[in-house]
Amino acid sequence: MTGDVMMKKVNRIRLYFILGTVFGITGYFAGYRYVTGKFPEEITVMPETATEPETDQGRGAEEPDTEPVAESALIQKSYEYVIVAEDGYLSVYRADQKTKYMDTDISVKELNDDIKEEIRHGKKFENAEELYGFLENYSS
Structure with a gap:
């Protein structure tokens, strides 16, 4: 009987941990949305750089000028x-x-x-x- 009681306690602890994690993540996103009005993925925009392929098999080729490319109208x-x-x-x-x-x-x-x-x-x-x-x- 002690093994069965111990297993119930372990399962209960696992359940509380999973529920706590789910509520924590949900609370984070809800709070972030409430404060900023946006979801985190809407804010993070990683600029891409346009590059040209190297010429002369890498001998004496200069690095091309690169400029960040805006990915979203959100940053305009x-x-x-x-x-x-x-x-x-x-x-x-x-x-x-x-x-x-x-x-x-x-x-x-x-x-x-x-x-x-x-x-x-x-x-x-x-x-x-x-x-x-x-x-x-x-x-x-």
């Missing part, structure tokens, strides 16, 4: 303003890049190389708060 952000360089100064346009919002007195020469590169491609801002924060940092 909408923007409201774009800063570009015009006549050596920064100008702000609306998202359509046709409607001028304002001209600034910030000279492109005053900016560091990284910012100049972003401006060359059109530095985008989601809202006026981000835009004015940037302009405040670089105005004299």
